Amino acid sequence: MLLRRIYQFLIIYFLGLAILLGVKYALRLSNYVIPDPLLLGLTFQSEALRYFKDVLDTMSIAIIGQVLSICLAVLIGILGRQTTWFGSFVKVAAYNVQAYPIVALAPIIFILLGDGFLSRLLIAAMICYFPLLLSVLGIMAEPIGDIEHFYRITGRMRWQLEVKIRAFENLSKLTTVVAGSATLAMAGTIVAEFIAANAGIGYSIRIALYQSDLGKILIALFLIGISLSVYQGLLEWAGAIIRKTWESR
Amino acid sequence: MLTIFWAAPAADAADPINYRLKWLFNASVVGDLYADVNGHFTEARLAVKVKSGGPERDAIKELELGQAQFGVASADQVIRALDKGAPVVVLAQIFQVNPLQWIYRRTDPPIRQLADLKGRVIGITYGGNDETIMRTLLAQAGLAEPEVTLFNVRYDYTPFYRRQVDIWPVYRNTQGIIIGRKMQAENEPVRFFIPGEFGVRFVANSVVTSRRMLQNEPATVKRFIQALLAGWEAALDPANTVRALDTLQQFDRDTPREQLAEQLDITRSLIKPTTEFKIGTIDTAAWKQTEQIMLTQKQVAKPVQVETVLHPEFVF
Known part of the structure; x- marks a missing residue:
């Protein structure tokens, strides 16, 4: 699972790179527009270690943001699963918060929280929580008819049991959503760093952009992609283990 | 046809x-x-x-x-x-003349020579022209980085308004006027630090x-x-x-x-x-x-x- 994720990413990355290089040589573009493989290699040699540390920094924030988002989405998903007035109110409030574009909210966040850890964390969580919420709401609001019916007619149904049944029956869906939201958490953190932070790979990409250095940006994209693939692979692996453990009970 | x-x-x-x-x-x-x-x-x-x-x-x-x-x-x-x-x-x-200059308060000691930068909190955009220019000026002044504090600036001027940063990079002919007017309205007149006057003509x-x-x-x-x-x-x-x-x-x-x-x-x-x-x-x-x-x-x-x-x- 993990290996498959990595080689699939490598195929996509090098395919994209090959297209770029194809354009470069077809249009005879200079290294300023698209760097050649030699320059890319030299850039990798000089920047990879520093950028890798930046990616780890970004990823650590993204993971914390993702965990927060999962907790929040599960909480709101459980509250919003009810077809009561309160359930619908929670859903409307959750949807409306997401209606504001993060680039418009970011300056306010940075003024209030500064350009350090908290702002990056909050933006990462805000970007990845909504798709999580939609999925959790969808899953939690959908009854598992025959199983739930059994517990209802025997009078043993409690809300905790209802949540457990629905989570278990949709575990593979939940795992996919959680793994997918890792991408969004990472993207959210990078956006935050790009806009105003002082650290992380988004910040390094911004500096490379100032210097019109596509080589550095391509190296950064490679490291982001490979790290994210490993993380997503690990999440899927963890999901599979949880499923097996539940099934064996 | x-x-x-x-x-x-x-x-x-x-x-x-x-x-x-x-x-x-x-x-x-x-x-x-x-x-x-x-x-x-x-x-x-x-x-x-x-x-x-x-x-x-x-x-x-x-x-x-x-x-x-x-x-x-x-x-x-x-x-x-x-x-x-x-x-x-x-x-x-x-x-x-490069319009990229630094704004600072008139109430602060004037920068008459590059050595006057010592001890100040200086705004720069990491990776931007202003970083290059400021590092050149600091090198000319013989000032090592620990002798000043470099502050990473963004579009938000709050750190300058709050006096967290002493001198802030601006485009003299556009932002310089807008910020200067705002500061003047708060009874804080400003002046500009011009790199060209110290021999750096970027x-x-x-x-x-x-x-x-x-x-x-x-x-x-x-x-x-x-x-x-x-x-x-x-x-x-x-x-x-x-x-x-x-x-x-x-x-x-x-x-x-x-x-x-x-x-x-x-x-x-x-x-x-x-x-x-x-x-x-x-x-x-x-x-x-x-x-x-x-x-x-x-x-x-x-x-x-x-x-x-x-x-x-x-x-x-």
Whole structure:
């Protein structure tokens, strides 16, 4: 699972790179527009270690943001699963918060929280929580008819049991959503760093952009992609283990 | 009937030309806009589309990709591009004094010599021109980094307003005026720290084209640059101030007219320092110094001999 994720990413990355290089040589573009493989290699040699540390920094924030988002989405998903007035109110409030574009909210966040850890964390969580919420709401609001019916007619149904049944029956869906939201958490953190932070790979990409250095940006994209693939692979692996453990009970 | 549809364009039909600016429409591009709106390009039989720039735009890349025929780039962009083999040439230098300067409070001790920077909290944009310029100034002053505090600045000026940062980088002719006015309204008059006064003449906006364009269409290049510089001369002529402000207001609706007038005055002093000065004159020594600064700071791998791509012959 993990290996498959990595080689699939490598195929996509090098395919994209090959297209770029194809354009470069077809249009005879200079290294300023698209760097050649030699320059890319030299850039990798000089920047990879520093950028890798930046990616780890970004990823650590993204993971914390993702965990927060999962907790929040599960909480709101459980509250919003009810077809009561309160359930619908929670859903409307959750949807409306997401209606504001993060680039418009970011300056306010940075003024209030500064350009350090908290702002990056909050933006990462805000970007990845909504798709999580939609999925959790969808899953939690959908009854598992025959199983739930059994517990209802025997009078043993409690809300905790209802949540457990629905989570278990949709575990593979939940795992996919959680793994997918890792991408969004990472993207959210990078956006935050790009806009105003002082650290992380988004910040390094911004500096490379100032210097019109596509080589550095391509190296950064490679490291982001490979790290994210490993993380997503690990999440899927963890999901599979949880499923097996539940099934064996 | 067929001949009507298949007729070749008339020989003197205006050539379509894209002109990519470095930044958004503001007082720094008043001459470009003036030349467009007031018919200087049309008179030269050129159909020029003046396109605003921005952080994600790079005129030199667009020249190479054929998306633009002329553009505006700063010297550091040109030197970086040359370092990586881009076929770019410089036709005119718009700013004679770099508008990138530092604002600070009048109540703070004045910076009369570079050693006065010691102990201050200095705003810089990491990776930006201002970082390069400030590091050069600090090196000239013999100040090591621990002797000052460098603060990473963004679009939000709050750290400067809150006195967390002592001196803050601004474009003197645009942001400098807006922030200066705000500070003045709070009874905090300001002054500016000008790197050029300490011998650092880092070249700013210049007009560029591709080597291919210069070789293949020298007549078009000449017509374009002459029309453009005529537009600049007219825009900065005090006799045309009302017209220049009208032009500017068409594109920059958010800035009040009296602020635009002040911006225009300062822009004039940075582009046409004396009444006799020919706008567009290329300061070769300043270009060489800019290259040397970038070499010293290892921003380019090797000397690019920037003087070989300067074409001052187009400035009339």
